[in-house]
Amino acid sequence: MSASAAAQDSVYAELARSGCRMTAQRKLIVAEFARLRRYVTPQQLHRRLAQRRAGIGLATVYRTLDVLERVGAATREPREHGEASYLFCAPAHHHHAVCTRCGTVDDVPCGQAESFARSLSQRLRFQVRRHRLEFYGVCRRCS
């Protein structure tokens, strides 16, 4: 079983636990979404599914991505021009390394950022509750 398939199964379990139903449409959306490993807008995802003749409505894609985010299976990121982008990813705290060439997103465990947050708390007397760190650059495969 691939890592992507395993991730899909845990999403199914999480959805079931939240009282959601696993419909044919949701399975198709999750499968495509998990396969992509990059930020996608609801519009893009809908277009891809349309190419596969999935016959899924745009509103359903929006609603499903919304559910996935609430369940912790997706990260939502507002983008330019009023578009939102979603990334299929684990709920555990981590950061992202976004390749600006191919768009692939790798997870990065949260290392030194924690200690930075601690020193910040002392210097500015700012109680850090959460933080967010993103890297943009060129990934191994593109360089």
Add this chain to the structure above:
Amino acid sequence: MSASAAAQDSVYAELARSGCRMTAQRKLIVAEFARLRRYVTPQQLHRRLAQRRAGIGLATVYRTLDVLERVGAATREPREHGEASYLFCAPAHHHHAVCTRCGTVDDVPCGQAESFARSLSQRLRFQVRRHRLEFYGVCRRCS
């Protein structure tokens, strides 16, 4: 002269250098924007100016914030529901500590994040070009 007033003057100079004209509307917008020290949407800024009977059109607020961003006097941040937020801030690389209670944003110099980026480059063989770090928490005044 307050820090805010000094910042406004440097913005005026930067605008003049870019061939922009300093109109009464722009002065009002910059003054209000600089005073706020927090992320604001064009709509919010427009509403505030309307309360002061400034009589400035919404489109003008949008256009002015766009100019300020291009000049390096503002940071644009896409937010929820397709709204963009702007923060009046310096163009030099730094990070932000956003207070989740009062909304005030403090600048944080970029310290350990650089070394984190370097170690990331080696471990993942990912060439970091730029990064972005944000802290959310409770500021000195609110705690």
Add this chain to the structure above:
DNA sequence: GTCTCTGCAAAGGGTTTGCAACGCA
């Protein structure tokens, strides 16, 4: 005097919502 800027209103585009039909559990 020239050329940018402004205000207004309409257009544009992504997102959400209402509702009847559908189909998991």
Add this chain to the structure above:
DNA sequence: TGCGTTGCAAACCCTTTGCAGAGAC
């Protein structure tokens, strides 16, 4: 069978654009 889900289309709302008049330099 009950209730969550879907598809469609209309409604929403933020943002951009076109244009004629105003104003900075």
